Amino acid sequence: DVAQTSHAAMDLSRGMAAAGNWSKLDQARQAAFHAVALNEVARANHARVASEQKLARLLGMDAQSAALKLPDALPPVPQQDDDASLPIDAVVKQRLDVQAAQARTARLAGDLGLTKATRFIQVLDLAAVENRNEGAARAPGYQIDLSIPLFDWGTARTKKAEALYLQSASRLAATVLDARADIVGAQTKRHLAFTIAQRYRDEIIPLRRKISDETLLRYNGMLVGVFELLADAREQVTDVRGAIEAARDYWIADAALRAALSGTTDQTTNETDKAKP
Numbered sequence: 055d056v057a058q059t060s061h062a063a064m065d066l067s068r069g070m071a072a073a074g075n076w077s078k079l080d081q082a083r084q085a086a087f088h089a090v091a092l093n094e095v096a097r098a099n100h101a102r103v104a105s106e107q108k109l110a111r112l113l114g115m116d117a118q119s120a121a122l123k124l125p126d127a128l129p130p131v132p133q134q135d136d137d138a139s140l141p142i143d144a145v146v147k148q149r150l151d152v153q154a155a156q157a158r159t160a161r162l163a164g165d166l167g168l169t170k171a172t173r174f175i176q177v178l179d180l181a182a183v184e185n186r187n188e189g190a191a192r193a194p195g196y197q198i199d200l201s202i203p204l205f206d207w208g209t210a211r212t213k214k215a216e217a218l219y220l221q222s223a224s225r226l227a228a229t230v231l232d233a234r235a236d237i238v239g240a241q242t243k244r245h246l247a248f249t250i251a252q253r254y255r256d257e258i259i260p261l262r263r264k265i266s267d268e269t270l271l272r273y274n275g276m277l278v279g280v281f282e283l284l285a286d287a288r289e290q291v292t293d294v295r296g297a298i299e300a301a302r303d304y305w306i307a308d309a310a311l312r313a314a315l316s317g318t319t320d321q322t323t324n325e326t327d328k329a330k331p
Contacts, residue, residue, distance in 0.1 A: 055289045060088040063284045114314045132253045149317030155229040159222045166215040240314035244307035251304045254297035
């Protein structure tokens with residue numbers, strides 16, 4: 055749309071310059087803007103082709119002959135950010151990487167022959183469940199209700215088993231902390247994307263539409279010229295593009311949050327692989 059508008063403005067400027075009603079400076083400015091707009095169109099077409107090829111590969115399709123049928127527009131951004139207060143304790147324990155780390159710790163206990171559990175301890179008590187200084191009162195840290203058994207280690211010959219088990223438990227605690235940080239970070243990013251997209255939808259685009267209507271009224275009343283009208287159209291398209299990008303960012307952040315809730319992100323998968331004994 056911007057390229058078409060700039061092309062029309064350039065043709066008009068050429069005609070006005072030929073009639074002696076337009077300076078060479080203003081004509082050069084219109085021509086430069088049109089050239090920049092054409093470059094933007096070329097970049098957008100390249101991004102479209104690259105994205106379609108990447109999507110085809112992710113779907114396991116032939117990227118050269120894939121016939122993708124995509125909707126013409128993104129779904130509208132919801133009216134409210136419905137995950138503003140997620141139950142962190144519950145969703146952390148449901149993540150696949152946390153459940154896998156917990157299962158590895160339990161399996162290791164069985165392989166080491168640890169059967170006489172003396173008590174259960176919160177897994178984050180092995181890490182930073184409490185922040186305290188010498189002589190200061192205890193300050194609660196992360197409250198994730200996930201417990202593991204501690205065993206009767208007996209004689210010194212079971213010290214190796216104790217060390218291996220506590221090492222696995224420490225990895226479980228680190229996985230829990232990483233999972234919590236992953237979820238909170240993804241939740242914060244989605245909330246920011248929602249705020250930006252909502253502001254575009256509820257404030258910027260309605261104001262831009264009002265400005266455009268008022269500019270058109272003044273053009274009809276011969277109070278502004280055609281180039282002012284074309285410039286306003288270009289600015290309106292720019293804001294609409296910003297609104298589309300904000301909606302895109304929201305849905306990407308929403309997908310990232312859903313992946314964080316399940317523990318299927320690339321980062322958590324890599325960390326899980328590194329933690330394998």
